[in-house]
Amino acid sequence: MIIDLRSDTVTRPTAAMRRAMAEAEVGDDVLDGDPTVRRLEERVAALLGKERALFFPSGTMANQTGVWLLAERGTEVLLDADAHIVHWEIAGLAALCGVQPRTVRGKGPVYDAAALRATIRPRSPHAPRATLVCVENTHNGAGGKVTALAELRAIRDVAREHGLPVHMDGARLWNAAVASETDIAQLAGCADTVMVSFSKGLGAPVGAALAGADAVIARGWEVRKRFGGGMRQSGILAAAALHGIERHWPRLHEDHATAASLARVVDGVGGARVVPPDTNIVMIDLPDGVHSADVVARCAADGLRLTPWSASRIRAVTHLDADAAAVARAGEIIVAALDAAGQVERRLATG
Secondary structure (H helix, E strand, O other): OOEEOHHHHHHOOHHHHHHHHHHHOOOOOOOOOOHHHHHHHHHHHHHHHEEEEEOOOOOHHHHHHHHHHHHHOOOOOEEEEOHHHHOOOOOHHHHHHOOEEEEOOOOOOOOOOHHHHOOOOOOOOOOEEEEEEEEEEOEOOOEEEEHHHHHHHHHHHHHOOOOOEEEEEOHHHHHHHHHHOOOHHHHOOOOOEEEEOOOOOOOOOOOOOEEHHHHHHHHHHHHHHOOOOOOOOHHHHHHHHHHHHHHHHHHHHHHHHHHHHHHHHHOOOOOOEEEEOOOOOOEOOOOOOOOHHHHHHHHHHOOOEEEEEEEEEEEEEEOOOOOOOHHHHHHHHHHHHHHHHHHHHHHHHOO
């Protein structure tokens, strides 16, 4: 059996989700609206405490639309140095939105209000103006780190002091709400626009939503169309997202528990160190001389798929399709791979 912990995007629709998709009421969403898509958009807007939401094919398209709507062309966007929007959206800020990133590096794994304040440039005719602040919650590159409500509010307050709107990349905001036991609308309330994904922890095959004020999201419909994101009988996909919200969101604590269990098993083995997981992402930092490609290859040979995040870091993500037994087996495979890689390194070091 293959255990795939490369991402929570690898989940396959459950039988119940497939039935919901097959039975979905549909229409032409571009022409006159799809009824199931409308139900999803209304549900997401209500959950996030926003006036309106818009369904997108992907979180990246929804993120880029949020930036396009809130940032001015020829300016800069302030966001975490390790943000998904910076590293994993193919320079969309420049190519699609005409803005440049100004990265914020905090003292911890994600930036805080103090770091944001220190990074905002003084007004100058010789430097680009900032016109947008972005936050990511949970933060993928930081190991699924949750930014707490109080800190989000502090970041929002600094942005407001400088007249800047806030966009939230909340691809895994569902996880943040569960892990912090915070109303998701309160978390979303710290941003003008919020993106949430359905294809990660919620287990849907496709989709994301962008939520915000009615007038902003109305313009977002135009941007989505321009980006090629208009969909037709998309109620089939929206039905999966609705099912994920109702059935799979309440169980995310299970993924957090298996991630914590995996972290306990792996931490310290062969000199490896694990970033303590807040949610379902486990980042494993390897000791000197051990390369992630080697460990990942050893794990793959034993039936476990992982992501080589960098030369010295491996990522594992727990999810709906990996139960406690599968994650326990993954821990055994990782431990064996780290031991083997460490033995090779020691032999090389001693000649």
